[in-house]
Amino acid sequence: xxxxxxxxxxxxxxxxxxxxxxxxxxxxxxxxxxxxxxxxxxxxxxxxxxxxxxxxxxxxxxxxxxxxxxxxxxxxxxxxxxxxxxxxxxxxxxxxxxxxxxxxxxxxxxxxxxxxxxxxxxxxxxxxxxxxxxxxxxxxxxxxxxxxxxxxxxxxxxxxxxxxxxxxxxxxxxxxxxxxxxxxxxxxxxxxxxxxxxxxxxxxxxxxxxxxxxxxxxxxxxxxxxxxxxxxxxxxxxxxxxxxxxxxxxxxxxxxxxxxxxxxxxxxxxxxxxxxxxxxxxxxxxxxxxxxxxxxxxxxxxxxxxxxxxxxxxxxxxxxxxxxxx
Amino acid sequence: xxxxxxxxxxxxxxxxxxxxxxxxxxxxxxxxxxxxxxxxxxxxxxxxxxxxxxxxxxxxxxxxxxxxxxxxxxxxxxxxxxxxxxxxxxxxxxxxxxxxxxxxxxxxxxxxxxxxxxxxxxxxxxxxxxxxxxxxxxxxxxxxxxxxxxxxxxxxxxxxxxxxxxxxxxxxxxxxxxxxxxxxxxxxxxxxxxxxxxxxxxxxxxxxxxxxxxxxxxxxxxxxxxxxxxxxxxxxxxxxxxxxxxxxxxxxxxxxxxxxxxxxxxxxxxxxxxxxxxxxxxxxxxxxxxxxxxxxxxxxxxxxxxxxxxxxxxxxxx
Numbered sequence: 001x002x003x004x005x006x007x008x009x010x011x012x013x014x015x016x017x018x019x020x021x022x023x024x025x026x027x028x029x030x031x032x033x034x035x036x037x038x039x040x041x042x043x044x045x046x047x048x049x050x051x052x053x054x055x056x057x058x059x060x061x062x063x064x065x066x067x068x069x070x071x072x073x074x075x076x077x078x079x080x081x082x083x084x085x086x087x088x089x090x091x092x093x094x095x096x097x098x099x100x101x102x103x104x105x106x107x108x109x110x111x112x113x114x115x116x117x118x119x120x121x122x123x124x125x126x127x128x129x130x131x132x133x134x135x136x137x138x139x140x141x142x143x144x145x146x147x148x149x150x151x152x153x154x155x156x157x158x159x160x161x162x163x164x165x166x167x168x169x170x171x172x173x174x175x176x177x178x179x180x181x182x183x184x185x186x187x188x189x190x191x192x193x194x195x196x197x198x199x200x201x202x203x204x205x206x207x208x209x210x211x212x213x214x215x216x217x218x219x220x221x222x223x224x225x226x227x228x229x230x231x232x233x234x235x236x237x238x239x240x241x242x243x244x245x246x247x248x249x250x251x252x253x254x255x256x257x258x259x260x261x262x263x264x265x266x267x268x269x270x271x272x273x274x275x276x277x278x279x280x281x282x283x284x285x286x287x288x289x290x291x292x293x294x295x296x297x298x299x300x301x302x303x304x305x306x307x308x309x310x311x312x313x314x315x316x317x318x319x320x321x322x323x324x325x326x
Numbered sequence: 327x328x329x330x331x332x333x334x335x336x337x338x339x340x341x342x343x344x345x346x347x348x349x350x351x352x353x354x355x356x357x358x359x360x361x362x363x364x365x366x367x368x369x370x371x372x373x374x375x376x377x378x379x380x381x382x383x384x385x386x387x388x389x390x391x392x393x394x395x396x397x398x399x400x401x402x403x404x405x406x407x408x409x410x411x412x413x414x415x416x417x418x419x420x421x422x423x424x425x426x427x428x429x430x431x432x433x434x435x436x437x438x439x440x441x442x443x444x445x446x447x448x449x450x451x452x453x454x455x456x457x458x459x460x461x462x463x464x465x466x467x468x469x470x471x472x473x474x475x476x477x478x479x480x481x482x483x484x485x486x487x488x489x490x491x492x493x494x495x496x497x498x499x500x501x502x503x504x505x506x507x508x509x510x511x512x513x514x515x516x517x518x519x520x521x522x523x524x525x526x527x528x529x530x531x532x533x534x535x536x537x538x539x540x541x542x543x544x545x546x547x548x549x550x551x552x553x554x555x556x557x558x559x560x561x562x563x564x565x566x567x568x569x570x571x572x573x574x575x576x577x578x579x580x581x582x583x584x585x586x587x588x589x590x591x592x593x594x595x596x597x598x599x600x601x602x603x604x605x606x607x608x609x610x611x612x613x614x615x616x617x618x619x620x621x622x623x624x625x626x627x628x629x630x631x632x633x634x635x636x637x638x639x640x641x642x643x644x
Contacts, residue, residue, distance in 0.1 A: 010421065012502040013428050013590075020432035020509060028439050035547035044453045047546045051447035052459065054440040055517050059466060062514020066477035067469050073476060123364050126357040136361060138630070140368045145626035146619050147575030149594040153601055153615040154375045157608065169390050169608070171374060203368065235357075264470055267577040271598045283472060283578075290476050291582060303472040314468045 027054070067307075073300035078293075088301035100278050101285045101302075104194055108201070108265065108281060113258035115202045117251060120209020125239060128217055137214060141207035148204065152271030155200045159186040190278035197279060200268050205261070209254045216250035217243060249320070256317045263310055282306050372619075379404055379612035386608045404613035419614050421588040422596040426574060426618070428505055429584065429592050433512035433573045438566055440513065441520030442558070446550050448521070449528040450536055460525065466518040474515070475582055482507045482583070504590045508583045512573050520565055527561035528554060563632045571622055593618040 034050045077084050092098045127136040143151060160170030164182055168174040173183040187193045220243065228242045244251075266283040269275055275284045282302055290299025378391045380400045385393075409420040448460045486494035499507055531554070539549050555562075573579075580592040586599060597614055600607070 010424050013424055013505070016502040016505050017428040017431060020428075020505065021435070024432060024435050024439070031443060032547045032551065035550070036545050038545075044451050048447045048451045048453040048456070051443040051451065051546070055444035055463070055521060056459070058440065058510075058514045059463065059517055061481065062478060062511065063466055063469055063474050063518070066474035066481070069477035070473045119364070122360065126361040126364075130358075130361070136365055139365050142372070142623065142626070143368065145571065145622040146372075147577070147594050147622070149575070149577050149597050149601075150615050150619040153597060153611055154371045156601060157375055157378065157612065158371050160608070167389050167393075169387065171370070171390070171392075174390050174392070203371070206368070264472070267594075267598075270577065271601050274602055286472050287578070287581075296476055300476060303470070303475075306470050307468070307473050310470055311468050318464075318467070 070300045070303050073296055074304045076297050076300075078295040078297050084297065088297045089305075091298060092301055092305065098285070101280045101282060104279060105263065105281045107191075107194055108198060108262050109259060111195075111198050112201050112205070112262040113255045115198070116205045116209050116258045117213075117254045119202060119206045120254065121213050121251070123206065124210045124214040124217055125243065128214065137207075137210055140210050143204045144207045146204070148265075148267030149271045151200055151204050152268050155196075155203070156187070156272050159196060161185045187273055187279075188277050193273065193277055194279050197268055197272055200272070201262065201265065205258060208257070212254055213247060213250055216247035220246045252320060253317070256313055256320070259313050260310055260317070263306060263313075282309075375612050376616055378608065379616045381609075383609040386612065387606075404609045405617070408610045408613045409617065418588050419593065419596065419617055422591060422593040423617060425505075425584070425588075425590055426592040426594075426621075428502075429508050429512075429580065429590075430570060430573045432505075432509045433516075434566055434569045436509060436513040437516035437520050437569060438562060441517055441524050441565070442555070442562065443550075444517075444521045445524035445528050446546075446554055448525050449531075450549070450554075451546060463518055463521050467522060469518075471515050471579070475578075478511060478514075479582060482510075501589055504584065508580065508590070511579050511583045512576075515579070516569050516572070520569070523565050524558060524561055527558050531557055560632070563629075567625065567629060567632050570625065574622055 031050060031054070035047060038046050038050065074088055075083060075085060077087075092102070123136075123140060127133045130136070146154075157169075158171045159173075160168075161173055161183055162168050162170070164177075168177055168183055170183075172186065177183055186196045224242060224246070225238075228238055233241065264283050265281055266287065269279055269281055269284045270287070273279045275281075275288060280288070283306065286299050286302040286306065288299075289295040289302060374391045377394055378386050380402070381391065381394060382399055382401050382403065385397075385399060386404075409423070411418070444463070448456060448463075481494075482497045482499070485492055485496040497507060535553065536549060539553055544552075574592075575594065576592070577594045577598055580595045581598075584590040584592060584595065586595055588596075593614075597611070597618060600611055600614060
């Protein structure tokens with residue numbers, strides 16, 4: 001095996017990094033210099049222009065113009081040469097492979113927010129006010145720091161399959177075998193394989209729900225809890241009559257945030273199945289169409305549809321957040 | 327608190343109190359079991375991956391990681407191989423690790439600075455049209471980055487032409503200079519959220535403070551550097567950590583703008599490739615995955631408070 005790693009080959013990268021940092025310092029210094037030179041008594045417009053220029057230029061080039069262009073592309077043929085009207089959208093809603101993608105996205109959207117919120121809420125309640133609360137919360141929060149790709153590999157290993165006669169290396173199949181079952185290829189059999197991918201998303205996101213909901217639970221006034229206890233409320237009654245109504249807005253925040261994240265989900269599917277075996281979702285299919293099959297029009301149509309799905313949820317979320325700030 | 331209330335209950339009605347105590351201890355026992363089950367479910371997969379990455383190749387491929395406890399054998403060979411081997415069949419992960427670092431640092435610095443400048447202008451420089459611009463940037467949070475990918479890539483590779491006239495040439499970046507387009511893309515995509523978060527924070531600062539500095543003849547540059555930056559440091563840290571994790575863990579932007587080779591692609595892209603094509607080379611996958619996971623974990627454990635704040639604040643990104 002060849003182990004002589006070529007450090008010299010890495011040098012251009014470090015030079016590039018250095019260039020990037022120098023460019024960064026130069027741009028910041030230039031902006032501050034311009035700002036100092038522009039006399040304070042002059043119109044504020046000049047100062048604002050200097051401060052806003054980099055952000056506005058980048059947003060125009062990187063988001064605004066491309067978004068308009070993508071919308072146009074969604075009405076054009078794959079190579080972007082001819083107008084095809086609504087063909088790409090008709091494809092999306094009628095062709096079986098595209099409909100499967102939409103169906104999968106719906107399954108994700110129906111399950112992930114609910115499961116994440118339920119697990120997070122359950123965990124937040126059971127560890128609340130226990131001695132090991134902060135460690136317990138950290139353990140569940142830890143997957144949030146991991147990339148979706150890393151989590152995908154971790155779970156692909158859990159789902160790993162070996163033929164019945166040999167030893168299992170995947171935890172799930174080992175449990176199945178220990179219980180007397182036969183090992184399964186979990187990621188190859190639709191429609192259950194989508195559920196096994198959803199487990200990964202729930203595993204990653206539950207920590208987020210736990211932290212948000214736990215903070216909300218701690219915010220419930222002590223008097224309300226004491227009063228309920230004095231009235232002899234059982235823990236289950238406490239949960240449904242006192243806790244849940246008091247943290248309603250936090251629950252909504254988690255549900256909404258998870259819905260947005262789920263709609264845009266790409267990495268887990270891409271890492272674990274590549275969208276094969278009927279597991280593709282919109283964001284993954286968009287990538288495949290636009291960047292692997294050269295079907296820019298179809299990819300653009302999927303992106304626009306994603307935008308249409310996400311917009312009302314984000315608008316709702318922003319309104320919620322503004323109310324929370326007030 | 328709990329002791330007080332339970333004694334109160336007991337004196338109120340002895341029988342009911344006893345029943346309730348039994349019930350309470352039962353539910354607290356169930357609660358404890360639920361907590362332990364969830365905590366185990368949430369840590370075991372990661373632990374299994376980590377332990378496997380330290381086991382010899384033939385063992386990983388033939389026996390489960392839980393058999394380690396019966397026959398403990400540890401090795402760093404997997405890490406040595408996945409990081410430093412130059413044969414193309416192995417990971418070459420050291421190259422990709424360097425790429426991830428080169429991609430991440432400027433992709434955090436640029437949006438941090440540009441968002442801070444813009445947020446300051448929108449919060450404290452009075453000019454006409456300010457609200458309109460703020461609402462515009464704010465609204466861009468809605469746009470999923472999928473909407474921008476195709477045109478932005480063609481902007482880099484073909485330049486801009488309107489009705490057949492080339493008004494901007496293609497970037498035509500080769501080799502290491504392709505990092506610049508990844509930085510560019512990450513910076514653009516980070517700005518709406520960054521401006522929004524920092525603006526929220528800056529506009530909360532007391533106006534008298536800034537007014538007083540202005541009366542003393544301080545320029546906007548001085549106010550920004552001396553007054554604003556130190557005050558918004560926690561918000562900068564939260565957004566910086568969020569952006570760091572976002573870029574470090576990103577797959578999509580890296581895949582499209584950095585390509586798939588050891589020249590520029592980040593670790594996530596390489597891992598996704600390996601999971602697809604070498605899906606059964608578990609000795610490399612486990613070690614490689616752990617290398618990529620350990621960096622954000624260290625950041626998480628050392629800066630947990632800012633980290634949580636950043637994550638909560640940034641949960642709409644994308």
